[in-house]
Amino acid sequence: MCLSIPSKIKSIDKDTNSCVVDTMGVERTACLDLIDQEVKVGDYVLIHIGFAMNKIDEVDALESLKVYQEIIEKLEEKEKQEALNG
Amino acid sequence: MVKKLQLKDLYDGFRDPKTIKAYKKLIDIELENYDKTINIMEVCGGHTHTIMKYGLPQILNKKINFVHGPGCPVCVMPKERVDSAYELSLQKDVILVTLGDMIKVPGSRGSLQDARAKGADVRFVYSPMDCLKIATENKDKKVVFFAIGFETTTPMTCALLEQVIKNDIKNILFHINHITVPEVMRALVDKKDNKIDAFLGPAHVSVISGSKIYEEFPLRYNKPVVVSGFEPVDVIESIYMLVCQFVQNRVELEVEYKRVVSFEGNIKAQELVDKYLIKTSFEFRGVGTILESGYELREEYKKYNAKLVYDEILPKNRAKENKACRCPDILSGVAKPLDCKLFGTVCTPTNPIGSCMVSSEGACSAYYKYGNLLK
Numbered sequence: 001m002c003l004s005i006p007s008k009i010k011s012i013d014k015d016t017n018s019c020v021v022d023t024m025g026v027e028r029t030a031c032l033d034l035i036d037q038e039v040k041v042g043d044y045v046l047i048h049i050g051f052a053m054n055k056i057d058e059v060d061a062l063e064s065l066k067v068y069q070e071i072i073e074k075l076e077e078k079e080k081q082e083a084l085n086g
Numbered sequence: 087m088v089k090k091l092q093l094k095d096l097y098d099g100f101r102d103p104k105t106i107k108a109y110k111k112l113i114d115i116e117l118e119n120y121d122k123t124i125n126i127m128e129v130c131g132g133h134t135h136t137i138m139k140y141g142l143p144q145i146l147n148k149k150i151n152f153v154h155g156p157g158c159p160v161c162v163m164p165k166e167r168v169d170s171a172y173e174l175s176l177q178k179d180v181i182l183v184t185l186g187d188m189i190k191v192p193g194s195r196g197s198l199q200d201a202r203a204k205g206a207d208v209r210f211v212y213s214p215m216d217c218l219k220i221a222t223e224n225k226d227k228k229v230v231f232f233a234i235g236f237e238t239t240t241p242m243t244c245a246l247l248e249q250v251i252k253n254d255i256k257n258i259l260f261h262i263n264h265i266t267v268p269e270v271m272r273a274l275v276d277k278k279d280n281k282i283d284a285f286l287g288p289a290h291v292s293v294i295s296g297s298k299i300y301e302e303f304p305l306r307y308n309k310p311v312v313v314s315g316f317e318p319v320d321v322i323e324s325i326y327m328l329v330c331q332f333v334q335n336r337v338e339l340e341v342e343y344k345r346v347v348s349f350e351g352n353i354k355a356q357e358l359v360d361k362y363l364i365k366t367s368f369e370f371r372g373v374g375t376i377l378e379s380g381y382e383l384r385e386e387y388k389k390y391n392a393k394l395v396y397d398e399i400l401p402k403n404r405a406k407e408n409k410a411c412r413c414p415d416i417l418s419g420v421a422k423p424l425d426c427k428l429f430g431t432v433c434t435p436t437n438p439i440g441s442c443m444v445s446s447e448g449a450c451s452a453y454y455k456y457g458n459l460l461k
Contacts, residue, residue: 005096005097006093006096006097007093008093022093024093024097031213031215031245033245033248033249034241034242034245034352034354034355034358035354036352036353036354044091044093044096046290046293046346048238048239048242048290049185049212049213049214049239049242050212050213050214050215050216050242051213051215051241051242051245053238053290053293053294053346053352053355054293054346054352055346056096056345056346057344057345057346058091060344060345061091061095061096061099061345062089062091062095064099064100064323064344064345065095065099068099068102068105068108068319071105071108071109071112072104072105072108075108075111075112
């Protein structure tokens with residue numbers, strides 16, 4: 001029951017303290033009662049059983065993706081060198 | 087200028103096969119001169135699911151051994167609590183509402199699904215907040231929310247209670263079965279025969295609780311912990327981080343899932359839990375009774391407590407488990423699903439005997455579903 005995926009906030013309803021999010025192309029409503037930071041349209045949040053649990057830190061996510069790319073490039077370079085050296 | 091994050095990056099980037107292969111290689115390089123097996127317990131059922139779905143035991147170095155843990159709330163629910171839900175659902179004035187796979191767990195007299203076949207009004211909801219609508223539409227009935235889950239779902243139950251109080255809703259009651267992760271981890275490492283060298287820390291539990299709840303494991307128990315996200319790249323990166331700790335002789339708490347997990351966690355959610363709930367002991371199926379490992383409603387909210395309101399009809403005796411079922415050993419990390427004689431023969435997802443087969447995140451269910459990868 002713990003599998004939850006990132007969603008993008010499409011709109012916010014301040015009266016009901018809820019938001020509409022896009023999760024892999026599916027739109028649904030989520031409660032914002034547990035969010036203590038400011039959230040705005042376009043932010044990425046983690047949704048679990050109808051609640052936004054936390055914002056997803058864009059800088060950290062992008063940093064991870066960048067590191068992964070660097071690792072692949074480094075390993076590919078090493079393999080190339082090994083192949084050349086025979 | 088940093089590239090703007092796309093939703094697609096979050097799905098594809100953390101599932102990229104090339105990245106998985108690159109990490110596999112890095113792990114192999116690190117382990118080249120390491121001659122011991124590293125037994126890693128993934129505490130959370132969500133991780134078990136990812137590990138099996140993406141075939142990590144097959145692609146990873148054989149020095150890595152996964153030990154499956156007790157982090158599936160449905161799997162660790164003792165039978166007598168299932169029996170309580172069953173009895174409550176059979177009350178004429180009750181609509182029993184719950185989450186996840188709870189509805190399929192077999193109790194002594196049957197599952198909630200069986201109770202529904204007998205005419206009980208049992209409903210599965212997508213969010214606890216759906217109880218508000220059910221209660222409004224059924225004013226002549228009592229809506230009993232059978233609340234389950236670890237730190238992740240506990241604040242959601244409290245948010246529902248807050249709405250119930252705020253809007254003076256009189257027909258919603260709570261049967262609280264919330265539990266906590268560090269206490270059950272501690273119970274496992276305290277066991278003499280435990281095979282755990284390190285922990286893969288739960289993802290979404292930690293979003294709420296913060297990584298601080300695992301500090302004691304490297305410090306007091308000498309067990310490294312890496313808090314990991316659920317995507318396959320998250321899990322394999324976390325394994326790499328643990329491997330580096332072993333090779334470099336370090337024992338630390340680290341967070342791989344930094345994009346959502348902080349050290350302190352979600353303080354607002356933690357305060358909500360403290361406001362409404364108090365710690366109590368809980369009997370984890372397979373592990374036994376653990377002090378302060380569960381929650382109960384505070385005394386001042388007792389009028390919302392279904393256990394007190396329906397005390398007379400709730401079963402008081404301890405329920406018997408099927409002796410051949412090895413769920414208790416599997417949940418404690420002592421055995422694996424394939425060690426159980428019932429696995430895949432008598433016990434299948436359509437006819438589950440034990441709770442590990444019922445929940446889609448249970449170790450037996452994951453082995454059954456993705457088992458062909460093991461051959």
